[in-house]
Amino acid sequence: TQLLEQSPQFLSIQEGENLTVYCNSSSVFSSLQWYRQEPGEGPVLLVTVVTGGEVKKLKRLTFQFGDARKDSSLHITAAQPGDTGLYLCAGTGSARQLTFGSGTQLTVLP
Amino acid sequence: DAGITQSPRHKVTETGTPVTLRCHQTENHRYMYWYRQDPGHGLRLIHYSYGVKDTDKGEVSDGYSVSRSKTEDFLLTLESATSSQTSVYFCAISEQGSSYNSPLHFGNGTRLTVT
Numbered sequence: 001t002q003l004l005e006q007s008p009q010f011l012s013i014q015e016g017e018n019l020t021v022y023c024n025s026s027s028v029f030s031s032l033q034w035y036r037q038e039p040g041e042g043p044v045l046l047v048t049v050v051t052g053g054e055v056k057k058l059k060r061l062t063f064q065f066g067d068a069r070k071d072s073s074l075h076i077t078a079a080q081p082g083d084t085g086l087y088l089c090a091g092t093g094s095a096r097q098l099t100f101g102s103g104t105q106l107t108v109l110p
Numbered sequence: 111d112a113g114i115t116q117s118p119r120h121k122v123t124e125t126g127t128p129v130t131l132r133c134h135q136t137e138n139h140r141y142m143y144w145y146r147q148d149p150g151h152g153l154r155l156i157h158y159s160y161g162v163k164d165t166d167k168g169e170v171s172d173g174y175s176v177s178r179s180k181t182e183d184f185l186l187t188l189e190s191a192t193s194s195q196t197s198v199y200f201c202a203i204s205e206q207g208s209s210y211n212s213p214l215h216f217g218n219g220t221r222l223t224v225t
Contacts (some may be wrong), residue, residue, distance in 0.1 A: 004152075031211045042114075042200050042216025043153070050211060088152060094213065097168065100145075102152040 001092045002027040004101035012107040016078050021104040023089035024071045030071045032065055037086040037103075071090050079108045113137055116201050116217040124225055129188040131220050133201030135181075142184040143214065144168075144176060146197040153200065159184055160207065178188045191224040198222070 007022045012046050031050040036041035049065035049072060056063045060083075062075040063108065076083055088104050090098045113136030121128050133142060141160055145168075156170030157176040165176050173195060175187045184221040188195055199220045206212035 005150075009150075010176065033211075035214075041218050042202070043214075044216070045213040048211050048213065090153075090214075096207070097155055097158065098214065100152040100154070102150055 002029075002091065002099045003016055004089055004091055004099055006087075006089060006101035006104050008039075008104060009102070009108075012109065015080055015110050016107055018075065018077050019079055019106070020073055020075045021087055021106070022071065022073050024100050025091065027070050027091075027093050028072065030069070032069075033090045034063055034072070034074055034091075035088045035090065035096070037088060038084075043086075062103055076095045076106075079106075081108045081110050084108050114201060114203060114215060114217040116199075116220050117167075119218070120221045121152060121225045122225060125192060126190050129191050129222065131186045131199055132160075133184045133186070133211070133217060135203050137173075137203060137215070138181060139203040139205050140181075140220050141207055142178065143202040143204075144174070144202045145195065145202060146158075146170065146195075146199060147219070148197050156186065156199075173186045175214070188222075189220075193224050196222060196224045 033048045034100045039044040047063045050066045052069045054065045060077045083099045088103045089101045113133045114193040116133045120203040121201045143158040144156040159178040160214045170185040177185045
């Protein structure tokens with residue numbers, strides 16, 4: 001079983017602060033996806049990274065895929081209350097189906 | 111937003127009763143999935159379908175069955191509900207399988223409570 005561990009599990013910060021959340025595994029993934037989920041809704045895809053070392057930016061969000069394709073990070077600059085949500089990473093590896101991490105619950109306080 | 115409708119949105123049932131959850135899509139996507147979401151476990155795959163009448167098990171398939179008689183509908187059945195099946199169930203669709211990095215589009219979930 002391929003496992004993805006996300007850290008921290010919970011994060012509460014003030015508006016305007018920067019933060020980084022991590023997604024780590026001992027397994028190699030061919031690609032990694034990041035989703036954001038808001039209460040009462042299903043997850044929504046933010047980005048897919050497929051190449052080791054790849055960096056993608058989505059406005060204030062920066063995603064990086066590790067060189068060995070075993071880990072990924074999400075950095076948010078100047079967080080806003082609208083960034084509040086559950087952030088999930090999901091990887092495609094030898095299991096052929098997406099494996100999800102347990103998520104990071106982010107709360108951005110105004 | 112992808113056209114995915116899950117029904118019911120909330121259900122309370124008693125232990126030992128059968129329960130069927132429905133997922134309906136209007137996107138004509140080939141792949142459909144059922145996940146359960148529990149605190150501390152993220153999303154875990156129950157079953158998935160790669161075409162009409164073509165289904166396969168996920169990592170937590172025990173106690174669940176599925177059927178897909180039409181492209182647009184994917185049913186999840188709990189033959190005899192147990193308290194451990196209390197969870198939020200999400201349906202998802204994708205155009206291609208996970209090996210093609212195809213994104214998943216999720217419904218808004220069904221909250222099931224087994225008493």
